[in-house]
Amino acid sequence: MRTSVIPFGPQHPVLPEPLQLKLTVEDEVITEAVPALGYVHRGLEALAQNRDFHQMVQVTERVCGICSVLHAICYCQGLEDIMGITVPPRARYLRVIWGELLRLHSHLLWMGLFADSFGFESLFMQLWKIRERVLDIQEATTGNRVISGTIRVGGVSRDMDARQVHWIADQLTWVAHQVRQIEPVLREDFTIRRRTEGKGVLTSAQARELGAVGPVLRASGIAQDIRQTGYAAYGELDFEPVTATAGDCHARCMVRLGEIDQSIDLIHQALDRLPGGDIRSEVRGRPQGETLMRVEQPRGEVVYYIRADGGKTLSRVRIRTPTFANIPVLVKLLPGIFLSDVPVVVLSIDPCVSCLER
Amino acid sequence: MPIQWLDKLIRRARVKSPWLLHFDCGSCNGCDIEVLACLTPVYDVERFGIVNVGNPLHADLLLVTGTVNRRNGRVLTNLYEQMAAPKVVVAIGSCGLSGGIFRTAYNVIGGVDQMIPVDVYVPGCPPRPEAIIDGVFLALDRLSRPAKSSDRPPLKPVAGRSSP
Amino acid sequence: MNHALIILGIGLVAGPLLGGLAGGLDRIVTARLQARTGPPVWQPYYDVIKLMAKELVVVNGWQAFCVYSYLFASMLALILFVMQSDLLLILFTQALGAVFLAMGALASTSPYSQVGAHRELLQILTYEPLLFLVGVGIFLETGSFKISVVMQWKDPLILKLPLLFAALGYVMIIKLRKSPFDLAASHHAHQELVRGVFTDFSGPLLGMIEIGHWYDTVLILGICSLFWATGPVPMAALAAAAYATIILIDNAAARLNWRWMLGHVWAMGLALALVNLICRHQG
Numbered sequence: 001m002r003t004s005v006i007p008f009g010p011q012h013p014v015l016p017e018p019l020q021l022k023l024t025v026e027d028e029v030i031t032e033a034v035p036a037l038g039y040v041h042r043g044l045e046a047l048a049q050n051r052d053f054h055q056m057v058q059v060t061e062r063v064c065g066i067c068s069v070l071h072a073i074c075y076c077q078g079l080e081d082i083m084g085i086t087v088p089p090r091a092r093y094l095r096v097i098w099g100e101l102l103r104l105h106s107h108l109l110w111m112g113l114f115a116d117s118f119g120f121e122s123l124f125m126q127l128w129k130i131r132e133r134v135l136d137i138q139e140a141t142t143g144n145r146v147i148s149g150t151i152r153v154g155g156v157s158r159d160m161d162a163r164q165v166h167w168i169a170d171q172l173t174w175v176a177h178q179v180r181q182i183e184p185v186l187r188e189d190f191t192i193r194r195r196t197e198g199k200g201v202l203t204s205a206q207a208r209e210l211g212a213v214g215p216v217l218r219a220s221g222i223a224q225d226i227r228q229t230g231y232a233a234y235g236e237l238d239f240e241p242v243t244a245t246a247g248d249c250h251a252r253c254m255v256r257l258g259e260i261d262q263s264i265d266l267i268h269q270a271l272d273r274l275p276g277g278d279i280r281s282e283v284r285g286r287p288q289g290e291t292l293m294r295v296e297q298p299r300g301e302v303v304y305y306i307r308a309d310g311g312k313t314l315s316r317v318r319i320r321t322p323t324f325a326n327i328p329v330l331v332k333l334l335p336g337i338f339l340s341d342v343p344v345v346v347l348s349i350d351p352c353v354s355c356l357e358r
Numbered sequence: 359m360p361i362q363w364l365d366k367l368i369r370r371a372r373v374k375s376p377w378l379l380h381f382d383c384g385s386c387n388g389c390d391i392e393v394l395a396c397l398t399p400v401y402d403v404e405r406f407g408i409v410n411v412g413n414p415l416h417a418d419l420l421l422v423t424g425t426v427n428r429r430n431g432r433v434l435t436n437l438y439e440q441m442a443a444p445k446v447v448v449a450i451g452s453c454g455l456s457g458g459i460f461r462t463a464y465n466v467i468g469g470v471d472q473m474i475p476v477d478v479y480v481p482g483c484p485p486r487p488e489a490i491i492d493g494v495f496l497a498l499d500r501l502s503r504p505a506k507s508s509d510r511p512p513l514k515p516v517a518g519r520s521s522p
Numbered sequence: 523m524n525h526a527l528i529i530l531g532i533g534l535v536a537g538p539l540l541g542g543l544a545g546g547l548d549r550i551v552t553a554r555l556q557a558r559t560g561p562p563v564w565q566p567y568y569d570v571i572k573l574m575a576k577e578l579v580v581v582n583g584w585q586a587f588c589v590y591s592y593l594f595a596s597m598l599a600l601i602l603f604v605m606q607s608d609l610l611l612i613l614f615t616q617a618l619g620a621v622f623l624a625m626g627a628l629a630s631t632s633p634y635s636q637v638g639a640h641r642e643l644l645q646i647l648t649y650e651p652l653l654f655l656v657g658v659g660i661f662l663e664t665g666s667f668k669i670s671v672v673m674q675w676k677d678p679l680i681l682k683l684p685l686l687f688a689a690l691g692y693v694m695i696i697k698l699r700k701s702p703f704d705l706a707a708s709h710h711a712h713q714e715l716v717r718g719v720f721t722d723f724s725g726p727l728l729g730m731i732e733i734g735h736w737y738d739t740v741l742i743l744g745i746c747s748l749f750w751a752t753g754p755v756p757m758a759a760l761a762a763a764a765y766a767t768i769i770l771i772d773n774a775a776a777r778l779n780w781r782w783m784l785g786h787v788w789a790m791g792l793a794l795a796l797v798n799l800i801c802r803h804q805g
Contacts, residue, residue: 006633010433013412013716016390017382018430028637028780039430040384043463050462062459065388065484109391112398119701119777125556128398135395146388146484191702191776339637340705340779354387371571399557404549407561407568413717415579415724418572442577442725 003031006339010039014117014343017353021346025339033334035327041357048317053079053287054153056314063319064355065146066109067297069095069102072151074295075317077231078306079153081291088278091155092233096270097168098141098148098156099232100263104175105134106298107256107263110350111186114253117343118195123185130178137168155280165271176264179257186257196250200333200345203247210332213325214300215255216349220247226296237269249348256350259298286310297322299350321355372418372444372501375407376494379417379441383434383470384460385424388484389451393421401487408494414440419497421490422470425453425460431473438474446497449476450490452483459483526605533604534597541736542566544743548769555773566732573729581630581722588626589727589734595619596737603744606670609657613650616741619734620646623719630722638718641705644780648787649693653745655795656693659686660748662799673751680749680760685798687749689791694764696787697742699735700772703787705780 003026010018018039024032047059060075061068073095080087087095108131115123135145141160142148150158160168186192202212207220217224218241225241227234242258244251287308294303300322307316326349333345382390396403397410411417414437426434438447449470452458457468470476477500480493546563553560580586599616602608624646627639661667663682664675672679680687696703705718715721723731746764747757778786 004633004636006637010430011379011381011412011414011437013380013410016380016394017387018384018433025633025637028640039427039433040382040424041427041429041465042384042425042460043465044460047460047463059459062386062388062483065386066391068386068388115776119704120775121701122552122556122773125399125558128395129400129557132395132398132400145486146392147386189776191778194778194782195776338779338781340777352387354385368571368575371568371575374568375565375572377569402553402558402560404553404561405559407565411717413721415722416717416720416728418576442579444576 008342008346010036014113015346015351015353016113017351019346019351019353019356021334021342023334023339023342028339030334030337030339030342033331035331037353037357039357040354044358045317045319048314050313052312053308053314054283056317057151057153058149060317060319061147061149061151063321063358064352066106066352067102067299067302067355068147069098069151070295070297071302071319073099073232074293074302074304075306076151076153077295078291078293078304079287079308081293082287082289082306082308083153083283083285085154085281085283087155088281089233089275090159090277091279091281093270093274094156094158094160094279095151096233096237097267097274098138098150100267100270101134101138101141103298104260104263104267105131105138107260108134108179110298110347111253111256114344114347115192117347118192120192123182126182130175130182133171133175133178137171140164141168152280154283155278157280159279165274169268169271172264172267176261179260179264183257186253193250195341195344196253196348197246197248199249199337199341200348201246201248202329202333206332207247207329210328211325212300212329213322214297214350215252215259216326216329217300218243219251219255221245226294226301229294231295233270236273237266239266249344252348286312287314299323299352299355300325302355319358321352321358323349323352323356326351327356369502373498376419376498376501377409377411377417378419378421378494379412379414379437380410380421380423381434381437383422383424383430383454384427384466385451385453389423389454392484392487393423393450393490396487396490401491403491403494406491406495414438415442417441418445418501419494420445420447420474421450421494422447422454422474422476423450425457426467426470426473427465428467431467434470434473444501446477446500447474448478448480448490448493448497450480450482450493451485452481455479455481529604530601533601537597537600537604537740538733538736541733541739542570544739544765545736548765551766551769552773555770566736570729570732573732574726576725576729578726579724580727581632584629585626585723586727588622588629589723589730591622592619592626593730593734593737595622596734596741600737600741600744603669603741606668606673609660609667609669609672609745610654612669612741612745613653613657616738617646617650619738623731623734627719627722632722634715634717635719635721638715638721641715641780642719644784645696645703645705648784649696652689652693652787652791652795655792655799656686656690656745659683659795659799659802662802669748672748675751678750678752678756682802683749683798685794687746689795689798690746690749691764691768692787692791694742694746695768695771696783698739698768700768702771702775702778703783704772704777705783 009020020036112127288310290307303320305318545566550560624642743761747761
């Protein structure tokens with residue numbers, strides 16, 4: 001029996017982000033995992049105190065480049081709540097469309113990295129090829145591939161015309177078709193099941209106790225999705241949370257696969273019912289008051305606490321990101337597994353270190 | 359002259375086979391996923407022999423995204439110093455250039471060039487994969503030229519570099 | 523004498539060039555399977571020339587010694603093969619080279635390198651018994667371990683030893699570092715051990731390992747081609763078919779862990795080989 005400490009990160013090709021896990025290993029079995037954080041900490045919450053509350057939207061979009069639109073939506077909804085602004089229906093639908101496009105590209109990205117974590121490089125390439133089409137839609141409608149910058153306090157800054165609506169629907173049909181072709185591989189391939197089934201099992205009691213959120217929680221059989229609270233236009237669209245019961249890495253992959261279909265369906269619904277009218281209401285005065293706003297991100301529930309004292313800047317913005325809630329889950333799951341399963345389990349919670357450390 | 363011929367061959371091989379190391383140095387992931395997107399079918403940098411090796415000892419090209427803070431600056435310097443010569447550094451994204459939108463945040467020191475010498479700067483928030491590939495090619499230009507000692511000043515002490 | 527020298531030259535020079543070419547073709551085929559275009563076919567040569575011209579960083583003096591030994595053993599194994607020597611001698615020589623590579627990795631203190639070396643040793647443990655059974659099978663069929671005798675054999679061995687050839691497939695996947703058994707080090711770095719056994723080798727040493735790998739590739743494809751040694755064309759065709767199949771498997775499988783590799787390859791591979799040998803012996 002030989003004990004050694006393997007520093008997993010901060011620079012590691014499996015995880016593009018600098019998360020460091022100090023893994024104590026005995027014969028390739030993990031006995032202890034200690035996450036060391038702070039490599040990406042920039043201090044974004046403090047930026048609220050020296051930025052105009054409109055400028056802060058751009059900062060919140062850059063809390064994380066993968067969850068960008070949803071951070072901005074959550075922040076703007078919080079401010080709209082404080083200031084009593086009603087968002088025009090068209091803007092609410094456009095927010096849903098961009099939010100779901102983001103979920104789509106984030107899940108495809110995750111699935112590719114997940115495939116890469118167990119050495120299935122061709123699957124990674126195929127999934128990222130599909131993802132490029134989603135980014136094309138984002139670029140055509142917002143002007144940027146990754147960080148869109150279209151969300152504003154009171155609405156959105158860009159509209160789409162009827163031609164674009166048709167084009168998006170066509171492109172999404174292509175995406176759905178491609179994902180359907182890959183689905184059997186993810187669901188049934190022998191080597192993938194061998195590497196993911198029964199790895200990192202989280203029971204529903206544990207998930208509740210550790211406060212898991214998002215697909216990790218839903219894969220353990222708890223149907224909780226913040227979108228059900230009906231923010232933006234979700235109250236007018238039909239969907240059910242995707243769940244699985246096994247609670248292992250394969251179940252988490254299946255939940256995200258289901259959410260890809262769900263997102264495509266939601267965008268189709270939103271495009272069909274897209275109402276006319278303004279895209280932004282007027283914002284007058286300065287915010288005063290406090291609020292707590294929750295939004296479902298690809299990785300789970302994000303919570304914004306915003307307090308404003310009637311000035312141009314906000315006095316406090318506190319962001320509780322989904323990865324922050326899922327790190328205890330990760331620390332719980334790692335001991336006892338093989339070193340070769342570490343990337344699979346780490347990626348199965350979809351860690352977003354930039355969100356986590358802000 | 360065989361020596362000249364060999365020299366030419368080596369410089370050509372360096373341009374044709376740049377192995378890259380990507381380090382996320384406090385970026386928001388926007389640039390990171392664009393760097394990764396360069397490896398995937400639509401952009402496919404392996405056409406030019408570029409491979410992501412993920413190991414500083416093997417890499418010729420360091421791609422740095424994001425701002426430097428007090429904790430990851432040390433990691434960045436370590437990685438740079440572990441790379442074997444000849445090596446070039448490409449700083450990617452507004453944050454990597456100057457700190458970008460995070461410049462005034464309390465834990466941000468600034469751009470990548472506060473820590474290590476940078477050869478090519480790729481602006482954008484995030485830059486498109488085409489821009490990143492273009493930046494890499496500008497950096498390769500430097501690899502193909504005969505090395506001069508004046509090209510690479512030694513690491514200079516900068517405020518914050520010695521802090522942990 | 524002159525004839526032997528020419529063969530020696532072919533083994534030393536054409537061997538690695540062929541190996542590099544196979545590597546380049548592999549990268550193109552892999553890229554096409556992944557919906558990409560891929561690098562030019564001579565990319566591996568560029569890689570090695572570049573590595574040879576890089577700064578030498580040696581973590582530990584033993585590393586350099588081990589790499590030289592690995593390269594020398596791989597060269598020797600291929601030369602012995604080209605000179606149609608004893609199959610057992612060739613197998614022992616290449617095993618020696620593989621162990622030297624693992625020793626070089628163990629000489630550094632990096633945990634990635636250490637774990638990679640352990641896995642490399644486990645891989646050697648997994649494939650060596652099968653490789654020797656292949657040798658034994660050829661001996662039982664032709665009555666000699668000499669490759670020169672095998673080359674004279676009129677019937678394709680694969681018709682008599684199909685299951686043994688399948689067992690050799692496992693060896694080839696492990697030896698060529700392909701999924702699902704690219705545990706110790708894979709060609710692309712996206713695994714938990716970064717580059718596994720190669721982690722602490724850099725510059726010229728890594729270039730030499732790459733050349734050694736070319737020799738290994740040609741040797742293992744050569745052993746594979748012995749199963750249809752009725753002429754140069756069927757030999758090349760069989761090796762190419764086997765190589766293509768392995769690339770296909772590489773792109774259609776996830777990486778498995780070493781416990782599964784050891785259990786499965788021993789159970790399946792040894793069973794295939796032994797069943798084949800017993801059937802032949804009975805008949």
